[in-house]
Amino acid sequence: MGVADWLRRRVDRRAPPDDLGARTRALVTRRNEYGFDPFGFHPDHLHTAARLAGWLYRSYFRAEAHGIEHVPASGRVMFIANHSGQLPFDGLVIGSAVFLEPPQPRLVRSMVEHFVPTVPFASYLLSRWGQITGTPENCRRLLRQDEAILVFPEGARGISKPFSKRYQLAPFGLGFARLALETDTPIVPVAVIGAEEQAPAVNLRPLARLFGAPSFPVVPYPPFVPLVPLPVKYRLYFGEPMRLTGDPDDDDELLEDQVKAVRNRIQSMIHLGLQARKHVFW
Amino acid sequence: MSSGDPQPERPKVVVTGMSGRLGRVVARHLHRDQRFQLVGLDRRPFSGRPKDVEHHEVDLRSKKARDVFRAGDVAALIHMGVMHDPRASAAELYSWNVSGTSKLLEYAQAYGVKKVVVLSSANVYGPRPDNPQFLTEEAPLMAAQRFPQMRDLVEIDHLVSTFFWKARETETVILRPVHILGGVHNAPSNYLRLDPIPVLLGFDPMVQVIHERDVASALGRALSPGIRGIFNLVGPGEVPLSVIISELGRRTIRIPHPLARPLWALAFRLGLSSYPVAELDFIRYVCMVDGSRAERELGFRPRFSLRETILAVDERSDW
Numbered sequence: 001m002g003v004a005d006w007l008r009r010r011v012d013r014r015a016p017p018d019d020l021g022a023r024t025r026a027l028v029t030r031r032n033e034y035g036f037d038p039f040g041f042h043p044d045h046l047h048t049a050a051r052l053a054g055w056l057y058r059s060y061f062r063a064e065a066h067g068i069e070h071v072p073a074s075g076r077v078m079f080i081a082n083h084s085g086q087l088p089f090d091g092l093v094i095g096s097a098v099f100l101e102p103p104q105p106r107l108v109r110s111m112v113e114h115f116v117p118t119v120p121f122a123s124y125l126l127s128r129w130g131q132i133t134g135t136p137e138n139c140r141r142l143l144r145q146d147e148a149i150l151v152f153p154e155g156a157r158g159i160s161k162p163f164s165k166r167y168q169l170a171p172f173g174l175g176f177a178r179l180a181l182e183t184d185t186p187i188v189p190v191a192v193i194g195a196e197e198q199a200p201a202v203n204l205r206p207l208a209r210l211f212g213a214p215s216f217p218v219v220p221y222p223p224f225v226p227l228v229p230l231p232v233k234y235r236l237y238f239g240e241p242m243r244l245t246g247d248p249d250d251d252d253e254l255l256e257d258q259v260k261a262v263r264n265r266i267q268s269m270i271h272l273g274l275q276a277r278k279h280v281f282w
Numbered sequence: 283m284s285s286g287d288p289q290p291e292r293p294k295v296v297v298t299g300m301s302g303r304l305g306r307v308v309a310r311h312l313h314r315d316q317r318f319q320l321v322g323l324d325r326r327p328f329s330g331r332p333k334d335v336e337h338h339e340v341d342l343r344s345k346k347a348r349d350v351f352r353a354g355d356v357a358a359l360i361h362m363g364v365m366h367d368p369r370a371s372a373a374e375l376y377s378w379n380v381s382g383t384s385k386l387l388e389y390a391q392a393y394g395v396k397k398v399v400v401l402s403s404a405n406v407y408g409p410r411p412d413n414p415q416f417l418t419e420e421a422p423l424m425a426a427q428r429f430p431q432m433r434d435l436v437e438i439d440h441l442v443s444t445f446f447w448k449a450r451e452t453e454t455v456i457l458r459p460v461h462i463l464g465g466v467h468n469a470p471s472n473y474l475r476l477d478p479i480p481v482l483l484g485f486d487p488m489v490q491v492i493h494e495r496d497v498a499s500a501l502g503r504a505l506s507p508g509i510r511g512i513f514n515l516v517g518p519g520e521v522p523l524s525v526i527i528s529e530l531g532r533r534t535i536r537i538p539h540p541l542a543r544p545l546w547a548l549a550f551r552l553g554l555s556s557y558p559v560a561e562l563d564f565i566r567y568v569c570m571v572d573g574s575r576a577e578r579e580l581g582f583r584p585r586f587s588l589r590e591t592i593l594a595v596d597e598r599s600d601w
Binding site for chain 2: 003032033034036038039040114115116117118119120121123124127132133135136137138141
């Protein structure tokens with residue numbers, strides 16, 4: 001429809017030939033006679049999005065992915081990562097890495113906020129690109145179909161934290177652990193370095209209260225609200241897959257230890273990544 | 283009004299709303315089967331019906347409707363006579379739909395009907411931005427929260443659900459099909475017959491559709507002994523609304539959603555549109571269901587492909 005097709009024509013005309021078409025075709029998806037999967041994903045639309053994302057990934061953020069061999073070539077998997085930087089580019093970079101780097105590309109399905117389906121264009125473009133509304137039912141269904149999903153257990157607490165709290169993980173939700181246990185899904189922990197500096201923000205509490213928003217971030221460069229990320233260099237660290245053990249209906253206290261183990265793993269990968277890093281921008 | 287049929291001992295099936303277009307499709311399907319003696323119950327006449335189909339032009343709430351059951355030889359009841367006229371008064375609709383259904387259930391229990399099949403709709407779940415992509419039969423029926431017009435249908439569904447417990451010796455089945463397409467004059471088929479079709483700028487939800495004859499065959503399956511429970515009925519797959527519209531070769535008018543509500547309300551008031559404003563959410567948000575239970579327990583699989591189902595809205599049905 002309209003915008004999606006327009007975007008596709010604009011982008012496809014300008015782009016030089018590349019490997020994205022082959023990678024899009026190599027994705028394993030369940031599609032019907034019109035080429036759509038049950039969640040509204042369509043490979044042609046992804047191809048367009050992949051060109052934009054590929055440019056951001058390779059040229060703008062010059063991302064490096066370490067440990068890409070830990071991304072399984074097939075089968076269900078849950079990527080658990082730290083969430084930061086006011087804008088959800090960390091999700092885009094992880095998705096691009098898993099699509100562009102491994103020999104067998106994977107489509108990462110991330111959980112978008114519940115308000116997104118009420119926003120014009122975003123409502124359907126994100127679903128054409130394989131992203132889904134973040135409900136536990138959707139997660140469960142996709143994992144049972146052996147798909148790869150991306151979860152940020154810090155949620156909005158993580159992405160909206162101010163610059164002063166950079167690389168300190170916010171508390172993790174427990175939902176992902178219950179889902180992983182229920183569907184017997186391996187967890188690949190991911191540490192994202194760089195996103196925390198893409199929009200160094202302070203939170204203006206009085207304005208947040210005035211607008212009834214959870215936070216009101218302000219950045220020290222025009223347009224002063226976080227819209228455009230700085231061209232930081234992204235470094236991703238994929239850890240070895242972890243398997244949780246136990247019952248999905250266990251009490252929170254029992255699950256908390258396992259969630260803490262995942263969180264500690266990500267925190268220590270972040271520390272290692274920060275030590276190895278020479279500069280924020282290159 | 284039955285004729286001298288060679289096998290008069292065929293089990294009697296009462297079908298409400300048989301004169302409607304979907305009713306005729308169902309009647310034709312069940313008639314072809316030759317397993318049942320069909321009895322229609324509708325306020326409207328049924329012109330051109332086959333000789334061995336009995337028809338009573340009565341109000342569901344009337345005494346005459348009870349008389350149809352009184353003999354005690356009704357084996358099954360298919361209730362699909364739900365009225366959707368958006369122009370009728372709310373009181374009249376409520377009385378027809380809800381009181382009518384509760385009367386029917388009362389007769390069914392009093393006269394020992396072994397099987398009750400009610401055609402509800404997947405719309406009872408309601409289109410909502412935070413819906414999971416596929417709702418199961420256990421999902422709450424949220425449609426009435428935003429749609430006063432849907433309250434009747436939700437209430438009928440609940441009425442029948444409680445009937446499961448009240449009449450345990452009756453096998454009760456609720457079918458909740460997704461948007462039914464075909465020659466029927468229901469809201470989704472009528473909407474797709476518009477040209478140009480109004481859509482919301484920036485919204486293109488995934489939708490599920492089912493062919494009217496697939497619904498008929500599911501109703502037929504629900505009559506088999508041993509089947510009871512609530513079943514979502516899904517068609518051959520999921521597609522964006524825009525794909526359906528372009529498959530039908532229709533033009534569209536894209537309306538920005540903040541303008542759509544007032545414009546739609548005005549058009550409804552002027553009689554230009556027969557869609558209540560609240561139904562806009564059906565072309566904005568996802569309301570899709572998981573049909574795996576019907577596949578597993580009812581053995582139901584749609585026979586028509588997605589393309590055939592979509593193109594069916596332009597077909598003329600006869601009979």
